[in-house]
Amino acid sequence: AVIPVAIAGAPYDVVIEEGALARAGRLCRPFVRKDSVAVITDENVAAAWRETVTASFAAQGIASQWLVLPAGEATKSWDSLVRVVDWLLGLEIERKDNVVALGGGVIGDLTGFAASMVKRGCGFIQMPTTLLAQVDSSVGGKTAINTAMGKNLVGAFHQPSLVLADPLSLDTLPLRDVRAGYAEVVKYGLIDDPEFFFWCEANAAHLLAGEAEAREHAIARSVAAKARIVAADEKETTGVRALLNLGHTFGHALEAQTGFSDRLLHGEGVALGMILAARYSARIGLMSGQDAERVAAHIAAVGLPASLKGLDMNYDGQTLKNHMLHDKKMDAGTLPFLLMRGIGQTFLAKDVDLADVAAFLDEELAR
Ligand code: NAD
Ligand code: ZN
Incomplete structure (x- = not known):
């Protein structure tokens, strides 16, 4: 292609x-x-x-x-x-x-x-x-x-x-890196292409097994999505390009906690970050709990980290919140959060309550 x-x-x-x-x-x-x-x-x-x-x-x-x-x-x-x-x-x-x-x-x-x-x-x-x-x-x-x-x-x-x-x-490429990159593939489905997310659910195993057709389709559809988004907002000024950060605010905080070491690859942080974004969206009533768990189930199914507890790191909601406060996407005291109204319906949420997010993370750590 x-x-x-x-x-x-x-x-x-x-x-x-x-x-x-x-x-x-x-x-x-x-x-x-x-x-x-x-x-x-x-x-x-x-x-x-x-x-x-x-x-x-x-x-x-x-x-x-x-x-x-x-x-x-x-x-x-x-x-x-x-x-x-x-x-x-x-x-x-x-x-x-x-x-x-x-x-x-x-x-x-x-x-x-x-x-x-x-x-x-x-x-x-x-x-x-x-x-x-x-x-x-x-x-x-x-x-x-x-x-x-x-x-x-x-x-x-x-x-x-x-x-x-x-x-x-x-x-x-080591399979762990292939999986980590796959998190960004799933991201495009979750941003605005539900059909592609469903395709991912059905084809992830083929892709990870190296089947030519699945690999090429996943790359081409992802690149087409990225091309559309960056052509609409080359320098991240209108908010469209910010959609690409789905899962990245949570993911970045997790990566920061590991000191950006190979204990958690970028894509692994994003995978878990997308689950957290989905669950947080469900928690505040934006998305159904069923859809949020469907996201989590797919990420778990491909062998990407799918639970905070499973990471076995020493942190709490407050620590992660503090990492978020140092995110370079911080804009005049607020942090843009990408949340979901459903699978393939990501939007840039403005007034997200970081204290509530920290409480949510503590719950996630305990579950
Ligand atoms: P990477 O470049 O470190 O590659 C991962 C590992 O795979 C490395 O050890 C590398 O040597 C090895 N490798 C690469 N290709 C290989 C191959 N074909 N066969 C065998 N080994 C191979 O990491 P990455 O995950 O590709 O990229 C991560 C970086 O990308 C981060 O620095 C991140 O900030 C950046 N990034 C940039 C953008 C952007 O828009 N510019 C977007 C996302 C991520
Ligand atoms: Zn990324």
Whole structure:
């Protein structure tokens, strides 16, 4: 599938097809003006995919130059940013060149941010290799690094020139990461596409087993949803893009509690966050308890964390509330919460009572 992303002034395509990495050279040919291309990746992705990508560029007469960074969230740092920018400048990258980000959200966010500043903004191509990056981070142009003050606090909006998502890349991705990315897939159903949520219920097992059709459909439908949302609100000014944060306010607080360690992956926090958003919506009478439990049941069924108790962390509702108060989405003293009127009916709730949320979290911890 090819999904167009209709960003005004910077439209681009997301190509989703099995074998896209093996055909990367040909697919990227119109975007590479020289006989060489710069590729930024991490150690794990290089081990699995460097040979394939190198060969596909070589077949088009394009030599690839590689910067291989350590794997992990710690790579989204000031130090790596300097390293990437200096490396690109050393290669004499020009503004119209496209550098390649081959990897998960860490490599995509870091490379995109570096590209946004090299020569005041050079081009870049996203080749997302995790499910999370394929359905979420590679599309929409948000780039960032982390600082000592927190995650994603420094960054830029910088749209890629092309996104190549190869479902085959998921064959080498640990199942835990596939599941975590799947949480973001479910999110699109819950935001505004109930039919897709029902599709997820019926097809998650096929997707997680690596069946081509299920994988491609899930990625394409997710990307189409993300493309629609970011085209409507590129820079998160109208509130439409905020819908993408469903499950993220609770999820972020849980991640903060673990110090953003691999004890809880981002998607795992989001999965649990979506359950909490559904149950809280039911608690205040917005959504039926039955629908909220249907959300929880699906998330549990795919093996994602589905209960606060199960996480076995040392916290209470008040601690989590305090993490929420430090969320960077805090806006003039209020925190925008994404709640649900039903499956596929997410909306941005304004006056959510954080004390009530803390009480709710204490109940969840006890259940
Ligand atoms: P990641 O990039 O760290 O990848 C997860 C792990 O999988 C890493 O160890 C990586 O080396 C490995 N890996 C990646 N692809 C592989 C493959 N095909 N085979 C084997 N191993 C592979 O993490 P992620 O979950 O992809 O992304 C998380 C990041 O994305 C976070 O920093 C988050 O802030 C960011 N993010 C950004 C946006 C956005 O809009 N820009 C949206 C959501 C998340
Ligand atoms: Zn997310």
